[in-house]
Amino acid sequence: MFSSKLQRITLYPFALFMFLSLVFCGVSRVNVLFHISLALFIITMTIAKDVRERFLRDKEFLPALGIAVAFMLYFSFSNLWNETSHLSSALSHSFYIFIFLCLYRQCEIENKKKYIIGAAYFGIVTLTILTLLYVDKSRMLWNRLGDAFPYAPDNVIDLGGYMALGILLSAIMVRETHNVLYYLPVPVLIIGLLLTQSRGPLLSLIVASVVVLLCKPKWNAKYVLWSIVLIAIIGVGLYYSGFLDVLIRRIEAGSRAGSVRLGIWQNAFEVAKEKAIFGWGFNKQLSFINGFGQPITTTHSLYFAAFLKGGVVGLVFLLAMIGYAFRQCLRHLAANHKVEIAILIFAVMFYATQGMFVISNPREYWVLFWIPLAIVFSTPVKTAIQK
Numbered sequence: 154m155f156s157s158k159l160q161r162i163t164l165y166p167f168a169l170f171m172f173l174s175l176v177f178c179g180v181s182r183v184n185v186l187f188h189i190s191l192a193l194f195i196i197t198m199t200i201a202k203d204v205r206e207r208f209l210r211d212k213e214f215l216p217a218l219g220i221a222v223a224f225m226l227y228f229s230f231s232n233l234w235n236e237t238s239h240l241s242s243a244l245s246h247s248f249y250i251f252i253f254l255c256l257y258r259q260c261e262i263e264n265k266k267k268y269i270i271g272a273a274y275f276g277i278v279t280l281t282i283l284t285l286l287y288v289d290k291s292r293m294l295w296n297r298l299g300d301a302f303p304y305a306p307d308n309v310i311d312l313g314g315y316m317a318l319g320i321l322l323s324a325i326m327v328r329e330t331h332n333v334l335y336y337l338p339v340p341v342l343i344i345g346l347l348l349t350q351s352r353g354p355l356l357s358l359i360v361a362s363v364v365v366l367l368c369k370p371k372w373n374a375k376y377v378l379w380s381i382v383l384i385a386i387i388g389v390g391l392y393y394s395g396f397l398d399v400l401i402r403r404i405e406a407g408s409r410a411g412s413v414r415l416g417i418w419q420n421a422f423e424v425a426k427e428k429a430i431f432g433w434g435f436n437k438q439l440s441f442i443n444g445f446g447q448p449i450t451t452t453h454s455l456y457f458a459a460f461l462k463g464g465v466v467g468l469v470f471l472l473a474m475i476g477y478a479f480r481q482c483l484r485h486l487a488a489n490h491k492v493e494i495a496i497l498i499f500a501v502m503f504y505a506t507q508g509m510f511v512i513s514n515p516r517e518y519w520v521l522f523w524i525p526l527a528i529v530f531s532t533p534v535k536t537a538i539q540k
Contacts, residue, residue: 159201160263163193167256168272170515175276175315176283177304179516187515191252194259207262213484214258217530220477222251224470225512228435228463235434243435246512250523257527262534267329270322273524277319278338280305281345284312297350311517313351314503316342317358318521321499324492325528357502365495368486413443414453414506421452425461432464435512455504455511455522462510474526475501484532493529500525 170186177183198205209215225247232240260269280302288301297309306312319342326335346355420441425432438450439461452458459471478497485493500522504511511518 159193159197160204160259163190163197163256164260164263164265164268166190166193167260168268171269171272172276172279174515175273175520176280178306179514180304181514184515187249187253190256191249194252194256204259208255208259211258211262213481213532214530217477217481218251218254218258220470220474221254221526221530222247224474225250227470228459228467228510228512231432231435231463231467233434234431235436237436239436243512246514249514250512250519253519253523254527254530258531261531264534266531267326270325270329270528273520274319274322274326274335277315277322278342280312281316281319281338281342285341285345285348293348298345298348306517308517309349310351310353310507311521313346313349313354314357314507314521315517316346316349317354317499317503318496318524320346320358321361321492321496324495328490328492353503353506357499360502361495361498364498365491368491368494417441417443417449417453418457420449421454421457421461425457425464428464430464430466432460432462432467435462435510437462452508454506454508458508458510478526478529481529481532485529488533490533496525497529 166186167190170183170190173180173183173186198208226244229240229243229247232238232243257269260266283302284298284305285301287303288298289296298312299309306315320339323335323339323342327333346358417439421439424439427433439452441449443449452461456468456471460468463470482494482497485491503521507521509518511522513519
């Protein structure tokens with residue numbers, strides 16, 4: 154009885170943290186809520202024997218958690234062979250991510266998943282609405298929603314990623330609550346995503362959605378009809394707003410940007426080869442001038458970043474973690490939880506062209522990488538674990 158109360162108490166600051174951290178990206182005061190959740194989690198695990206034993210016999214989650222810990226520890230200790238060491242900082246950030254994964258799992262076990270997903274979903278919807286309110290409407294089609302809400306992610310591509318993730322989270326909320334009203338904010342998220350003019354999030358969302366639709370498809374006339382109507386409404390809206398031309402120009406411009414990004418990846422690969430086994434260390438950055446004459450410090454790909462910083466060993470740790478996440482997808486598919494698979498595919502594709510590393514304090518990397526992994530690692534709970 155007492156342990157159940159502790160579990161419920163832990164849920165409230167964690168859910169509030171999820172909501173506020175998505176609205177106010179990187180604001181340190183929001184992290185106080187996470188520290189409260191962390192402290193309550195540790196207290197619960199220490200004094201509540203039933204909770205602790207249930208955690209230790211969670212054989213579907215613990216291997217996933219172990220692989221994630223191995224990934225984080227390796228890259229944290231890579232500070233030891235870096236030119237400048239921030240070992241204690243990397244270890245503390247890894248510990249926070251470890252607790253975050255555990256907290257999400259506890260919410261799933263307690264059948265409170267919909268509250269955490271809902272907090273994240275409404276956080277993204279709130280951020281999108283605030284961004285559309287703050288943006289300069291006269292330059293909205295040219296500045297890609299930049300210089301709008303001051304607490305939004307710095308990179309408009311990450312902002313687009315938030316909106317794409319929100320669209321997927323809406324599907325989880327509808328499934329968990331059997332309430333289609335959660336789809337009402339989705340048009341706002343789609344408009345926001347298109348206005349960011351970010352190709353990466355949009356393409357990742359489309360591919361993830363198509364792949365999942367092909368998994369155990371259930372077609373019916375009503376579903377097909379509403380899909381056609383929705384596509385037609387979006388197409389007509391894009392055409393008459395003039396935004397379709399803007400989007401086409403962005404896609405055409407993407408061919409040159411793509412060649413520039415290939416140049417960055419080539420440079421990253423050449424630098425990484427110099428220390429191919431264990432990498433350069435956690436804080437290694439590029440020093441490169443791209444085809445636009447801009448100085449480049451990041452690899453613009455998580456996978457190249459892992460190779461650069463951690464060498465082949467680090468890349469193997471990253472791929473092992475992602476590979477095990479796809480293994481967990483089989484359990485989600487068995488429970489017909491297909492949206493979770495789409496979320497993982499989205500994250501994996503999104504970070505193919507985003508190079509900021511993912512071990513950090515709560516920022517956009519937590520939203521776009523660790524939330525998807527937490528969702529996928531936490532497979533549907535068996536009755537034996539819940540008791």
